[in-house]
Amino acid sequence: MNFQIHSLPAGDFSPLFNLTDEELAARNACRMIVKTKPGTPCRVSMEDAEVGETVILLNYAHLPEASPFRATHAIYVRENAVQAELAVNEVPQMLRSRLISLRMFDENHMMIDADVVAGEDLAHAISASFADTEVSYIHLHNAKPGCFAASVSRAG
Numbered sequence: 001m002n003f004q005i006h007s008l009p010a011g012d013f014s015p016l017f018n019l020t021d022e023e024l025a026a027r028n029a030c031r032m033i034v035k036t037k038p039g040t041p042c043r044v045s046m047e048d049a050e051v052g053e054t055v056i057l058l059n060y061a062h063l064p065e066a067s068p069f070r071a072t073h074a075i076y077v078r079e080n081a082v083q084a085e086l087a088v089n090e091v092p093q094m095l096r097s098r099l100i101s102l103r104m105f106d107e108n109h110m111m112i113d114a115d116v117v118a119g120e121d122l123a124h125a126i127s128a129s130f131a132d133t134e135v136s137y138i139h140l141h142n143a144k145p146g147c148f149a150a151s152v153s154r155a156g
Contacts, residue, residue: 001130002155003123005091005140007084008043008060013077016056029058032076038097041142043075043150046084046092054079062139062148067109073141073148088155091122095150099143104129107136116143130154 016029024030032055034040038048040055049055055076063071086092096119104113112134117125122140129135138152 001127002088003126003130003138004088004153004155005046005086005095006151006153007046007086008075008077010044010081010083013044013056013058013081016058016077017054017079024056024058027058029056031055032057038094040076041094041098041147041149042078042081043148044077044081044083046086046094046150047078048094049076049078060148062151063105063109065109069105069109069111071148073146075148089123089127091119091126095119095122095140098149100149101141101143101146102126102129103139103141104132104135105137105139106134126152 034049034051034053037051040049042049055078057076059072060075061072063069098119100117100119100122102115103111106112140149142149
């Protein structure tokens with residue numbers, strides 16, 4: 001089953017880099033300088049940020065729909081991040097190199113299944129999950145820190 005992993009839109013986050021540290025703090029966000037790689041996965045570029053780069057750490061509503069599973073979590077976004085344009089069935093290295101939690105949701109935003117897989121097995125796990133016609137979309141999370149990584153939809 002073909003799938004599409006979606007990066008977050010750069011335009012939603014680029015204005016944050018014009019804010020002062022105080023303005024970011026008022027939004028429960030902060031500016032950071034990356035000290036290690038890997039470890040700071042950008043949800044726009046779908047790459048780990050480089051040492052020395054500036055990122056914003058913020059809380060993101062990745063499941064804002066009315067559901068018991070409504071959820072937000074911390075994410076990183078790189079300054080001047082280039083929007084990732086992933087091909088159908090492409091799994092970026094940022095995901096392939098981590099332990100990933102898959103959370104499968106139905107059309108009512110109810111979690112109907114979940115799994116944890118090594119990143120190198122992610123493409124197979126996503127395809128197998130979409131074989132279930134009740135699965136409407138999938139959310140990927142980094143399994144160890146638990147942060148939202150990306151959403152996935154079926155592709156034609």
